[in-house]
Amino acid sequence: MTGLEFEKPVRELQQKIAELKNFTSTSDVDLSDEIAKLELRLKKLEDDIYNSMTPWDRVQMARHPNRPTTLDYISHLFEDFFELHGDRTYGDDAAIVAGVAKYHGVPVTVIGHQRGRDTKENIQRTFGMPHPEGYRKALRLMKQAEKFNRPIICLIDTKGAYPGKAAEERGQSEAIARNIFEMAGLHVPIICIVIGEGGSGGALALGVGDRLFMLENSTYSVISPEGAAALLWKDASLAKRAAETMKITAPDLRGLGIVDEIIPEVRGGAHRDAKRQAELIDEVLKPAIELLQTIHHDELIEQRYEKYKKIGGYADQKTGPKR
Amino acid sequence: MAIKDMFSKQKPKKRKYATIPSEAAKQDVPEGIMQKCPKCKKIMYTKELKKNLHVCLGCGYHYQMTAHERIESLLDEGSFRELDADLSTANPLNFPDYDEKIAADRKKTGLDEAIVTGVGSIEGREAVFAIMDASFRMGSMGSVVGEKIARAVEEAIRLHIPFIIFTASGGARMQEGILSLMQMAKTGAALKRLSDRGGLIISVMTHPTTGGVSASFASLGDYNFAEPGALIGFAGRRIIEQTIREKLPEDFQTAEFLLKYGQLDAVLHRSDMKEKLSFLLDIHQPGGDKK
Numbered sequence: 001m002t003g004l005e006f007e008k009p010v011r012e013l014q015q016k017i018a019e020l021k022n023f024t025s026t027s028d029v030d031l032s033d034e035i036a037k038l039e040l041r042l043k044k045l046e047d048d049i050y051n052s053m054t055p056w057d058r059v060q061m062a063r064h065p066n067r068p069t070t071l072d073y074i075s076h077l078f079e080d081f082f083e084l085h086g087d088r089t090y091g092d093d094a095a096i097v098a099g100v101a102k103y104h105g106v107p108v109t110v111i112g113h114q115r116g117r118d119t120k121e122n123i124q125r126t127f128g129m130p131h132p133e134g135y136r137k138a139l140r141l142m143k144q145a146e147k148f149n150r151p152i153i154c155l156i157d158t159k160g161a162y163p164g165k166a167a168e169e170r171g172q173s174e175a176i177a178r179n180i181f182e183m184a185g186l187h188v189p190i191i192c193i194v195i196g197e198g199g200s201g202g203a204l205a206l207g208v209g210d211r212l213f214m215l216e217n218s219t220y221s222v223i224s225p226e227g228a229a230a231l232l233w234k235d236a237s238l239a240k241r242a243a244e245t246m247k248i249t250a251p252d253l254r255g256l257g258i259v260d261e262i263i264p265e266v267r268g269g270a271h272r273d274a275k276r277q278a279e280l281i282d283e284v285l286k287p288a289i290e291l292l293q294t295i296h297h298d299e300l301i302e303q304r305y306e307k308y309k310k311i312g313g314y315a316d317q318k319t320g321p322k323r
Numbered sequence: 324m325a326i327k328d329m330f331s332k333q334k335p336k337k338r339k340y341a342t343i344p345s346e347a348a349k350q351d352v353p354e355g356i357m358q359k360c361p362k363c364k365k366i367m368y369t370k371e372l373k374k375n376l377h378v379c380l381g382c383g384y385h386y387q388m389t390a391h392e393r394i395e396s397l398l399d400e401g402s403f404r405e406l407d408a409d410l411s412t413a414n415p416l417n418f419p420d421y422d423e424k425i426a427a428d429r430k431k432t433g434l435d436e437a438i439v440t441g442v443g444s445i446e447g448r449e450a451v452f453a454i455m456d457a458s459f460r461m462g463s464m465g466s467v468v469g470e471k472i473a474r475a476v477e478e479a480i481r482l483h484i485p486f487i488i489f490t491a492s493g494g495a496r497m498q499e500g501i502l503s504l505m506q507m508a509k510t511g512a513a514l515k516r517l518s519d520r521g522g523l524i525i526s527v528m529t530h531p532t533t534g535g536v537s538a539s540f541a542s543l544g545d546y547n548f549a550e551p552g553a554l555i556g557f558a559g560r561r562i563i564e565q566t567i568r569e570k571l572p573e574d575f576q577t578a579e580f581l582l583k584y585g586q587l588d589a590v591l592h593r594s595d596m597k598e599k600l601s602f603l604l605d606i607h608q609p610g611g612d613k614k
Contacts, residue, residue, distance in 0.1 A: 163558030
């Protein structure tokens with residue numbers, strides 16, 4: 001099992017218990033009392049560790065190589081998923097997957113960033129960092145969803161938009177801006193869920209909607225902690241400090257009024273059980289879609305505007321400080 | 324040099340060391356009176372430069388303009404009425420040293436934030452103007468910049484007049500983290516509202532317009548323009564060079580580069596700006612009132 005640094009005490013104790021169990025089964029000495037005691041201690045230790053994760057621990061968790069990706073959740077959450085390709089202008093970007101599916105019997109459009117699950121796939125999918133054609137494919141299919149009155153579900157999981165020469169030539173800025181602009185006015189419900197890393201404008205281009213949910217150990221930020229540390233303190237090794245200062249975790253964003261609800265994770269992280277994690281997502285997603293579908297689209301767009309209009313912290317001499 | 328040395332066959336020895344002119348000596352020779360063009364090194368009177376809209380008389384280099392210089396040079400005299408001047412930066416994430424940096428830039432620039440918004444007119448035609456100023460925190464976008472733009476757009480909706488923005492920004496304001504990112508959504512959503520009501524949006528990107536600003540309101544005009552030579556792009560040059568491991572062309576991410584790749588309607592020289600904007604305001608009259 002691949003474990004993270006902060007989980008080391010848990011791993012050590014698990015190992016010890018396994019050793020004792022092994023010893024008990026191969027010798028006459030009965031250690032079951034000790035094992036029971038240790039298992040109790042393990043439970044307490046797990047409680048301690050997973051209930052007091054630092055922002056940096058969560059960054060590690062969000063980047064876990066085995067963390068479930070968009071396609072993993074799609075296979076668990078939807079009955080049929082039919083992937084659709086291309087932006088009709090330039091190409092098909094594998095860093096974003098999109099298509100139509102059924103969700104509890106209701107037709108929906110699903111769009112998400114897609115990381116590779118191994119090196120080869122990561123190269124093909126540019127590590128889940130989209131080019132403009134990826135965003136334009138997403139927008140094309142969102143417009144299609146609007147035409148046929150289907151709710152849109154966006155799964156966010158990217159380090160950011162791809163920083164490349166070709167991406168700039170083809171209008172990375174415009175593609176991101178256009179998605180933000182159009183998503184603000186779509187007539188159908190849009191639900192966005194950050195499942196891993198939500199990196200900057202590259203995440204936001206799939207992230208404007210009626211509800212924003214975050215998995216408990218996902219992150220969402222204007223820049224990676226490494227990037228922030230390099231920019232602010234000229235030292236990328238201060239990433240840990242940046243992660244704490246920048247407020248990038250689900251609880252932080254909930255506190256700032258940006259995230260509507262935090263989706264709890266399987267103990268020890270979503271990668272321990274993707275199927276169970278999908279169920280936990282389902283528990284929050286289903287009622288949200290049902291509620292949003294009852295709202296008239298004019299009202300929906302109005303509420304969406306108000307949701308974003310109130311985000312920010314500034315001082316207004318007329319009305320006093322906000323937040 | 325003594326007179327006899329002039330006739331000496333031996334040339335005076337070359338100096339063994341070079342004198343390196345100090346940074347201060349290279350630029351603005353006597354502070355304020357003269358200016359040296361950073362591109363062609365031409366030396367001009369500051370007054371002359373100002374009269375020429377802060378464009379180098381030698382090579383056409385477009386100097387950065389402050390928001391107030393822009394307003395003064397572009398809008399009808401006395402027509403500008405500022406909006407939301409009472410919004411100022413809070414430090415919403417309690418970011419270390421942020422308050423001090425803001426205070427220092429306030430003192431340095433005389434501005435409260437990196438943008439000035441208001442209603443004004445060009446040749447008698449009214450519009451809401453949002454003018455960014457890169458001298459304040461690199462023109463970066465935090466909560467105040469986002470809020471002022473959104474309110475200015477709302478004012479354009481209310482008054483049924485066009486919205487014109489001049490951008491100059493290094494991108495998101497790091498010290499406001501995710502709140503800064505969300506201003507992209509706030510401003511984008513506001514512009515969508517204006518657009519859906521038939522309002523005219525004009526964006527003029529000036530040097531520099533990058534990151535989150537380039538990837539939101541700067542790119543959302545019905546007309547997207549840029550000043551010559553302006554740096555415009557999403558990702559930074561260094562990051563891209565590190566990612567693709569090749570050297571980027573000299574003109575990469577300039578206004579001319581964007582024009583070539585179809586990302587702009589036109590590159591507008593500052594001396595043509597007023598005339599072109601006036602023309603567009605004219606053909607769009609009564610301006611955003613045709614719902």
